[in-house]
Amino acid sequence: MNKIWFTSDLHFGHDKEFLYGPRGFKTIGEHDRMIIANWNEIVAPDDEVYILGDLMLGSDEYGINCLSHLNGKLHIIFGNHDESHRRRLYFLELENASYPIAFAEKLKYQKYEFFLSHYPTLVHPKLDNKKIWNLHGHTHSKDKFSEYPHCYNVALDAHDNRPVSIDEIIEDIRNFNNNNINKEEN
Numbered sequence: 001m002n003k004i005w006f007t008s009d010l011h012f013g014h015d016k017e018f019l020y021g022p023r024g025f026k027t028i029g030e031h032d033r034m035i036i037a038n039w040n041e042i043v044a045p046d047d048e049v050y051i052l053g054d055l056m057l058g059s060d061e062y063g064i065n066c067l068s069h070l071n072g073k074l075h076i077i078f079g080n081h082d083e084s085h086r087r088r089l090y091f092l093e094l095e096n097a098s099y100p101i102a103f104a105e106k107l108k109y110q111k112y113e114f115f116l117s118h119y120p121t122l123v124h125p126k127l128d129n130k131k132i133w134n135l136h137g138h139t140h141s142k143d144k145f146s147e148y149p150h151c152y153n154v155a156l157d158a159h160d161n162r163p164v165s166i167d168e169i170i171e172d173i174r175n176f177n178n179n180n181i182n183k184e185e186n
Helices: 029-042 059-069 085-093 167-186
Strands: 004-007 048-052 073-077 097-102 104-109 112-117 132-138 151-153
Touching: 004 073, 004 167, 029 059, 048 132, 059 085, 073 104, 085 097, 097 104, 132 167, 151 167
Parallel strands: 004 048, 048 073, 073 097, 112 132, 132 151
Antiparallel strands: 104 112
16 A cells, blocks of 8 residues: 655755755765655655655756655645746646645545645644644754644754654554643542
8 A cells, every 4th residue: 555655845956055064974975865865765656755845956957866866756835946837747747646636625634634734834723523633844843743822833943854644644643642631630
């Protein structure tokens, strides 16, 4: 069975030390090669991958080349570095991209409903008896859980420079909920 993965803030080609340095790399080239290697080590060609923004910065051609080397069917959500019309046209040409390519999307999985966006977004925790969580990136925080309720950070920074599976996200959410219930009882 195909897996579902999430990530954000790939920043292919973003040649700024403040980005790749905290992720443990000496150069953007080293960063980009390792992100692709980490990705392809765990994501199979038929897996679904939701990238929640900030795919690349700098040369569009270079960034698209990096994206074309990634396994999986890519579902792209725009981030603040994906705003140019030209860049969006490049995304449409990717052979491994799925449609729609959008600013936000909803996804239902098991008893969960997820609102997918680049930015942390407040969501109503329970709507139509479903548990709703916002999956996001943008913050470059190493923390999985945001200061905002029902927000989970899927960015590379919070997941050892790798995509995170939907099953791991759900397990993290269950543990988070159980720990908070236990704190309230004490």
